[in-house]
Amino acid sequence: MSGALVNPAIAQLGAHPFPRVAALLEGIEPPPGDTIDLTIGEPRVAPPDWxxxxxxxxxxxxxxxxxxxxxxxxxxxxxxxxxxxxxxxxxxxxxxxxxxxxxxxxxxxxxxxxxxxxxxxxxxxxxxxxxxxxxxxxxxxxxxxxxxxxxxxxxxxxxxxxxxxxxxxxxxxxxxxxxxxxxxxxxxxxxxxxxxxxxxxxxxxxxxxxxxxxxxxxxxxxxxxxxxxxxxxxxxxxxxxxxxxxxxxxxxxxxxxxxxxxxxxxxxxxxxxxxxxxxxxxxxxxxxxxxxESHVDRIRAFYRELFDAADTILGDLPGYRSPEAGMFLWLRVDDDEAAALECWESAGLRVVPGSYLGPEAHDGTAPAAGYVRVAMVHDLATTRLALERLAPILMKRGVAA
Missing domain, CATH: 3.40.640.10 (Type I PLP-dependent aspartate aminotransferase-like (Major domain))
Incomplete structure (x- = not known):
């Protein structure tokens, strides 16, 4: 018998992105005021009331x-x-x-x-x-x-x-x-x-x-x-x-x-x-x-409004790309962990470093490194506030395509 109690392949899966974000930010105090979590793609718009x-x-x-x-x-x-x-x-x-x-x-x-x-x-x-x-x-x-x-x-x-x-x-x-x-x-x-x-x-x-x-x-x-x-x-x-x-x-x-x-x-x-x-x-x-489909149209309009706000606030900044679909911004930055730390420490924003979202490719490249993921799920007022806080960081750290 091998003596292993747990399938070792489970440990080889690697840490899930969200505990890694928590560990990255541990002990770092954000500025006074409300913090905004932009890590999890959990819908905040309400389902149909029925x-x-x-x-x-x-x-x-x-x-x-x-x-x-x-x-x-x-x-x-x-x-x-x-x-x-x-x-x-x-x-x-x-x-x-x-x-x-x-x-x-x-x-x-x-x-x-x-x-x-x-x-x-x-x-x-x-x-x-x-x-x-x-x-x-x-x-x-x-x-x-x-x-x-x-x-x-x-x-x-x-x-x-x-x-x-x-x-x-x-x-x-x-x-x-x-x-x-x-x-x-x-x-x-x-x-x-x-x-x-x-x-x-x-x-x-x-x-x-x-x-x-x-x-x-x-x-x-x-x-x-x-x-x-x-x-x-x-x-x-x-x-x-x-x-x-x-x-x-x-x-x-x-x-x-x-x-x-x-x-x-x-x-x-x-x-x-x-x-x-x-x-x-x-x-x-x-x-x-x-x-x-009526509730789907309403939900889709909710996200469109959020991404329109992103286009307006971040559209001219390096590293910004307007997505076709989904509920995330994928922003190109000089250093994804450093950018995530700065988002938290200077703006009270939790974002996910791209390198936490997938291992290196089989050819040795790391296509997710150098990006941060921003979940666009909050109401419009909260999202606009988050984007306005994010703008100077993207101006500093954004990398043009």
Missing amino acids: LASRLAEHGSTLGSYPRNEGTAAFREAAAGWLERRFRLDPPIAPEAVMPSSGAREVLFQLGLLAAGPGLALMPTPHYAPYRAAARLTGLEAVYLPSAEEHGFLPDLDEVDRLGPETALFTVCSPTNPEGAVADPEYLARAVGLARRHGFILAVDECYSEIYRGRAPYGVLRVCAERAEPGADPYAQVLAVNSLSKRSSAPGLRVGFAAGDRRLVKSLIDLRAYAAGTVGCPNLAAAADLLGD
């Missing part, structure tokens, strides 16, 4: 165990929303959709789903469960740089080169933290590579509804537009989404995966052993949310 009452209305279903595949009503609502939102023709069947306890559950279980051993390709920086999905399930994590010269997305030439050894490729669009959007050509090539080399393509689309201009394309739309007669248009592809950002309901803990029926069926089978199911009241309320 959500709580809908949950209560469905409370009688608490007496039943939820099914692994979720309720028929939720799967139909999610399939219908995907068809309307992404103009899917052919439409996706409800059987090709499954609920999850937020997106994180599925994004981790992809590592259990993929046929290893093999490589798990992912961008860096990234959402931490991507690498946990690889390191804790026997896949080898390969971090592809999401640098500005590639539109803050992994270089698909590199994906093609590594494709024969790859079991899973996870990509995010709109991206977190950069707020970039993959265009249809990028997504179509990624789908083609998955099918040529035989790996799973998972696209994290959790920020798909928080956009400023044109609605982002989705990978399922790309698949539907290129469907071949007699073949599953969504083969080897999963889109992962959530109601946390779209409906400002992170506490509801409802996400979903949709795409390849075989992959969805395998995820459902896995949930019988390795995950908790989503409560029936939550699924019923989530189905109601997916049937209503």
